[in-house]
Amino acid sequence: MRLRFDTRMAAFAVSGLACLAAAQAQTPAPAEVDFAYLALAVQRTIPLSYLDQPPADEGIQGARLGLADDETTGRFIHQTYRLAEAIEPDEVSVLASFRKFAAAGQRLFVTDLPAALLLQIADLPEAKDAILLDATAEDDMLRADGCRPNVLHLLPSRAMLADALMQYLAVKKWRNILLVSGPEAGDKAYADALRHAAAKFQIHIVQDKPWTYDPGARRTDTGHYAIEAEVARFTQGIGYDVLVVADEGDNFGDDLAYRATDPRPVAGTQGLVPSAWARPFEQWGGTQLQSRFLRQAGRWMTDRDYGAWMAVRALGEAAARGAGPDAKQIGTFLRSPDFELAAFKGARLTFRAWDGQLRQPVLLADARSLVSVSPQPGFLHQFSELDTLGTDQPETSCHLN
Structure with missing residues (x-):
């Protein structure tokens, strides 16, 4: 009986291995x-600042x-x-x-x-x-x-980012903005997108001013005084709800907050920033x-x-x-x-x-807080509310077909 049992177990084991091998053979390679x-x-x-070194x-x-x-x-x-x-x-x-x-x-x-x-x-x-x-x-x-x-x-795209910001300003009824743009190509392209978005969402640009001031030795002991005086002079006599800045190179945008003549929020490439993440x-x-x-x-x-x-x-x-x-x-x-x-x-x-x-969707955030997400409630579209951001099909100049 012992011999018969061992023989059967061996036969069962051989049969099981054969089935496993067959199954593995039928499994396709990844x-x-x-x-x-x-x-x-x-x-x-x-x-300009050592706070955020680019990775x-x-x-x-x-x-x-x-x-x-x-x-x-x-x-x-x-x-x-x-x-x-x-x-x-x-x-x-x-x-x-x-x-x-x-x-x-x-x-x-x-x-x-x-x-x-x-x-x-x-x-x-x-x-x-x-x-x-x-x-x-x-x-x-x-x-x-x-x-x-x-x-x-x-x-x-820059158009989507600009639309996301202008939608939020429209919802908040902050409809008068001071637009400040830098001299670099990216600054000018972003400023163009902001101008188009402002017209699209009925935001009034009270003044459109280029930033030309070079602070020079900003790290000297009195550098912050010179910047504060320049920003105050730059914004003096202008009535607006939000200072919107186009400074993709981070050359001056961070210097505008808290230094303007009137206490107003900053948005755009600095301050309240529209971004993918x-x-x-x-x-x-x-x-x-x-x-x-x-x-x-x-x-x-x-x-x-x-x-x-x-x-x-x-x-x-x-x-x-x-x-x-x-x-x-x-x-x-x-x-x-x-x-x-x-x-x-x-x-x-x-x-x-x-x-x-x-x-x-486009996020609207500052350094520490998510403020909002666009598209904003109330901006409707016949196909997708996401198409209220950026260039929609009827206005596109792209013809892939």
Whole structure:
């Protein structure tokens, strides 16, 4: 009996191993989805203030967290993801890296590039079948005459940011603003967006003044006196509800608060800031994303990090929801009505068909508090209230088709 029992057990074990081997043989190998992160290294300069040193790994840390989130989903659907990174010191190197990726068969790119270089790459013959997810550029031109069918945009445009702020001012009935803009190209572009938004939401610009004062040795013992006197002189005799500033380079905007002749709030690029992401944001599960990023990077998430995170998550979401690893199918699905991205903003985010812009709420926050989220209540739209922010389809100059 003992011999018979052992023989049966052995036979059962052999049969079980055979079934397990057959099941493993029938399990498909994980599908591999490859992305590339392509960036131009930002040339850092000494900031006016040492309070907020710009991080050297801005953008790429968001992409890495997005990859980790993609992999979490991939384990359940037998997909794996790989992110190749190329952060180059100059434009020539960026172009060379793109051509190298393209020659190796890469078609899915997350980009952190200035507008002109992004367009240069999008127009290359090698980019004809590529999908470029612009993670960081806010230029309205890229969503207008400079739009490309192979480019999608993750961060809000300057027009969306300006509309978000002006909606809030309209709700608060703060309808008279003093607009102050700096001399840099980004300052002028943002000021143009603010002017357009002010007209759109019936906000009156009582004066539109360029900032030309150079404080010189602001770190001398009496530097703050000179700045206070200049701001007081600059704002004297002007009646307004809010001082709206366009200073993307942080060259002077922080000096305007508390120094104007009349006590008025500051908004725009400083003060109450419209943005894609904000450090004090905690709603709709935002704390979860904030804490995971803080553990990974050892710092707070910025807009560029958030844009890169959304880009990698969008690619992973498209691959996971049926497109698979095929770049053409992923691009088609991203632009389809079936795509949506959950990005901790309490709304389903989708790409606009007419200019490739990701619809999304815009946060209004200062350094310590989330003040509001636009679109504001009462601003209605026949299709999506999110389309009250930025360029709507009837007014677009982008013609992708």
